[in-house]
Amino acid sequence: MSGFTCATCAEKVSVDTFAPWRCPNENGDRHHVLLIDENDQHVVESHHNPFIAFRRNMMWWQFAQARGMSDERAIALVQSVDDEIAKIGGVGFMTTPMRYQSALSDHLSFDALGGVWVKDETHNVGGSQKARHLMSILLHLLVAEELGIAPWTDATERPTLAISSCGNAAIAASTLAAAAKWPIDVFIPEWAGGVVVETLTALGARINRCARQSQDPPGDPTVLRFREAVNKGSIPFSVQGPENALCLDGGRTIGWEMARQLAQENITALDAVFVQVGGGAFAASVSRGLSEAGMKAPLVAVQTEGCAPLSRAWNTAQSDAHPAQHWTKHMWAWENEPVSLADGILDDETYDWVADVAQIQRTKGKVVVASESHVVEASSIAPQTTSIDASPTGTAGVAGLFSIRAELSNTARVAVVLSGVRR
Numbered sequence: 505m506s507g508f509t510c511a512t513c514a515e516k517v518s519v520d521t522f523a524p525w526r527c528p529n530e531n532g533d534r535h536h537v538l539l540i541d542e543n544d545q546h547v548v549e550s551h552h553n554p555f556i557a558f559r560r561n562m563m564w565w566q567f568a569q570a571r572g573m574s575d576e577r578a579i580a581l582v583q584s585v586d587d588e589i590a591k592i593g594g595v596g597f598m599t600t601p602m603r604y605q606s607a608l609s610d611h612l613s614f615d616a617l618g619g620v621w622v623k624d625e626t627h628n629v630g631g632s633q634k635a636r637h638l639m640s641i642l643l644h645l646l647v648a649e650e651l652g653i654a655p656w657t658d659a660t661e662r663p664t665l666a667i668s669s670c671g672n673a674a675i676a677a678s679t680l681a682a683a684a685k686w687p688i689d690v691f692i693p694e695w696a697g698g699v700v701v702e703t704l705t706a707l708g709a710r711i712n713r714c715a716r717q718s719q720d721p722p723g724d725p726t727v728l729r730f731r732e733a734v735n736k737g738s739i740p741f742s743v744q745g746p747e748n749a750l751c752l753d754g755g756r757t758i759g760w761e762m763a764r765q766l767a768q769e770n771i772t773a774l775d776a777v778f779v780q781v782g783g784g785a786f787a788a789s790v791s792r793g794l795s796e797a798g799m800k801a802p803l804v805a806v807q808t809e810g811c812a813p814l815s816r817a818w819n820t821a822q823s824d825a826h827p828a829q830h831w832t833k834h835m836w837a838w839e840n841e842p843v844s845l846a847d848g849i850l851d852d853e854t855y856d857w858v859a860d861v862a863q864i865q866r867t868k869g870k871v872v873v874a875s876e877s878h879v880v881e882a883s884s885i886a887p888q889t890t891s892i893d894a895s896p897t898g899t900a901g902v903a904g905l906f907s908i909r910a911e912l913s914n915t916a917r918v919a920v921v922l923s924g925v926r927r
C-alpha cells in the first residue's frame with residue numbers, strides 16, 4: 505500500500521492512517537516532513553473539477569478507498585464542497601486556464617516556436633492556488649468524519665481548524681472552512697489589515713493578531729501561535745508540508761493540469777517552469793505534479809533578493825546525500841527583515857525546502873534570486889501583457905524569467921504560474 509515516507513528519519517506512514525499530518529518521530533521542531541511515496545501510475549479522468557479528475561492519484565481518495573468508502577461517495581463529497589462554496593457566493597474547483605501568451609513572449613523576444621505559457625490561478629477558489637493545498641486536507645477530514653474514524657462523533661464536536669498566514673492562504677482556508685461550516689482560527693501578523701482582514705471577517709473566521717512576545721523564540725509569531733493551538737488540539741489546516749503533509753497532495757493538481765493542458769498542444773517538455781517560492785509547498789507540488797504526469801520541466805524556484813533562504817539551502821544541500829537529516833545546516837530563518845513588493849513570499853524560512861530541493865535535483869532545475877527591480881517590472885508587465893489581474897506575489901515567477909532570459913534560447917518554451925489575484 506502506498507503512503508508517506510519521512511525525508512528525515514525514513515519512518516513510513518501508510519495511506520489508511522487518520523490524520524497523517526506529521527512524522528510520528530517529530531518532536532516539535534518541525535524538522536521532519538512526510539513526503540508522498542512515488543507511484544508510477546498516473547490516472548486521469550475527464551472532469552472539470554481536478555479533485556475528481558485526478559482523485560485516484562490522491563492520498564485523500566486512497567485513504568477513503570482503503571477505509572471502505574465507495575468511489576461514488578468520495579466524488580459526492582467533493583461535489584458537496586463545491587455546492588457549499590457556491591452557496592457562499594464563490595465558484596467551486598475547476599481546471600484553471602493555461603495559455604500561450606504572445607504579448608509576454610514578444611516582450612521577452614522569444615521566437616514563434618518558443619515563448620511563455622501562463623497558468624492562471626487568479627480565479628481559483630479563494631483567488632489563489634492555496635485552496636488546492638487545503639482541499640486535500642479538508643477532504644481527508646470529511647472522509648474520516650463520515651466513516652466514523654475521526655475522534656469526534658458528530659459535526660458539532662469538530663475541533664477547530666488553524667492556519668497561520670497573512671493573506672491568500674488564510675482567505676482560501678476561511679473559504680473552505682465556511683463552505684464546510686467548520687470553525688477556524690487564523691493567526692495573522694499584528695500589522696495585517698485592509699481587504700484581507702475584511703474578507704476573513706466576512707467569511708466568519710476567528711482572527712488572532714499575533715504580536716511578537718518578549719519570551720518568543722526566533723521565527724514568525726503567527727507560526728508560533730498556530731503551533732500552540734495545534735498542541736492544544738486544533739487541526740493544522742496548513743499550507744506548509746512539515747505542519748501537514750496532506751497539503752502537498754492537493755497542490756499537485758496544478759502540475760497535473762498543466763501537463764494535460766500542454767499535452768493537448770502536443771508539448772511534452774518545457775525548458776523551464778518558473779515558480780515563486782515563499783514557504784515552498786507550491787513549487788514542490790507544481791513540479792512534482794508535472795514529473796508524475798510525465799512532463800519534463802526543469803524547476804526554476806524563484807525568490808527575491810529581499811528574502812532568499814531557499815537559495816542558501818540549495819547551494820549547500822546539493823552536495824548532501826541526506827539533506828533533511830542536516831536540516832539546520834541548510835535552512836534557518838532569514839536574518840534581515842524580509843522585504844519585497846512580492847510580500848506573499850517573504851516567509852523567513854522555506855518550510856518545504858526538502859521537497860523543493862528534491863524536485864530541483866530531479867528536474868535539473870535551479871534557484872534564481874530575482875532583483876527587486878525585476879519583481880517590480882514583472883508586477884506591471886505580466887498583468888499588462890496577459891490581461892490577468894495578478895498581484896506582485898503572483899507575478900514573481902515572471903521576475904525570475906526576466907533574470908535568466910539571456911540564458912534561454914529564443915525558441916525555449918517556458919511556463920509560469922500567475923498564482924494570486926491583486927486585492
Ligand SMILES: Cc1ncc(COP(=O)(O)O)c(C=O)c1O
Pocket residue numbers: 632633671672673743780781782783784785786787848849851897898923924925
Ligand atoms: C499568490 C501566491 N503565490 C505564491 C505563493 C508561494 O507559495 P508557497 O508559500 O507555497 O511557496 C504564495 C504564498 O503565500 C501566494 O500567496
Ligand SMILES: [Zn+2]
Pocket residue numbers: 510511512513514515527528529530536537
Ligand atoms: Zn521523521
